[in-house]
Amino acid sequence: MKKERWIPLAVIAVFLLVWQLGWQFEWVPRYMLPSPVMVVQAFVSDFPLLMTHAGVTMLEAFIGLAAGVLLGFMCAAMMDTFPKVRAGLYPILVLTQTIPPVAIAPLLILWFSYGMTPKIILVVLVAFFPMAVGLMEGFQAADADMIRMMRSMKASRWQIFWYVKFPNALGEFYSGLRIAVAYSIVGAVIAEWLGGFNGLGVYMTRVKKSLAYDKMFAVIFLVSAISLVLMGLVRMLQKKTMPWNYLKDTEEYKRRTRNEEF
């Protein structure tokens, strides 16, 4: 695996090189496409401003994400415990996913004005779904025999949830969280486009109006970098909290599977 890491890096390097050459030889009019070097320069010169805006966007995304995850968790637990709630709610949840967030954002801004509230609400909405569905499926997929065994030990409903269902859903939880993290940054940016005072989306609309292509590219890369870092953090968190899930990578596991001992 590790040996092949250089391949995507090489692809990126080639891409940047072609881009720079394209700018050098004016394959595209210069005012439309800045060079990678110019994008970096724009990023450096606007760095303090970008960081202020990024701070606002990330704050919105985090608050929304936390609320979305919490709501998603509660909703999933309810749907798992009460089949009637699941029957009533699940199809509606899936249905609401056909509504694009971009379509609700203007409405939210009309309702809640230009502050952080509409952005946070949009993030809650986009983060909620992957969490609720992922977690519920994780709860449902718990081994029926495991639950039977717990019941034969007189475990309470809560104990079965805590010892069997919740750990069983942790994998789905993190998959859902990775998606939700990416969605939440994008969601916050989209809501900011449509009106606001601070945030990367606001910055985007401003540099668009002044046709500052270099700054537009800089902010695009920044948004993608933030998402990447956050997704990486989620992965690290998963490795930390689910050590048993990564046993296959350890030397001991390999040794044991090679030479099964009684």
Added chain:
Amino acid sequence: MRELLKAEHIAKSYSDKQVLKDISVTLNEGEIVSLLGVSGVGKTTLFNVLSGLVMPDSGTVTLEGEDITGKAGYLSYMLQKDLLLPHKKVIDNVALPLLLSGVRKKEARERASSLFEQFGLSGTEYKYPAQLSGGMRQRAAFLRTYLCGKEVVLLDEPFGALDTITRSSMHEWYLKIMDEIRLSTILITHDIDEAVLLSDRIYIMRGSPALITDEIVITENKPRSPEFVLSEEFLRYKKQIKELLR
């Protein structure tokens, strides 16, 4: 001998299919009794009834005279799958019944760890189940069952998922440990050799809906040596059972 568990005239149907019809079994203190029958004859259904997870249509289950029909938590129950929680270290898996009943983690771990050696699990306390071999996982599951602290243990094909060599070492281990802890056990199996080797008595379950058609007493003294399987005595029992199952 004290009569511990008694099931009388158990019948059970699922939708329109009758699975069990008038089944009666008893288990005395310190005995190992096998339920022997082909797969799908209803052995597991009977276990679900005995353990109280499923309510029979008719019949009663009593433990030392007390009616426990349809009440879970009176007997320990162990299945073919080890059903260890993958996210818990072996010691916490084993101590699970203690933790569930409200014993504090430290005390539960202490009580569990004192038995690790006897169950051939030394050094595995702080590993995860995935790091153990199949036989070790099954022994851990067995220790967990033992720590349920119930007088009667139901074992549903506990050695069924193991390969032949591991299974016969597990049989040896099991004979030894049962001599030490003397649990009263009902064992489900479809393996005739296993039934003869381990049991004091064997109930033969046959038919659809299932009935107990025969009861065989294995008189071989305990503790039994693994060499018992090579004796003529053993072969005689095996032949007798094969004929009964025909």
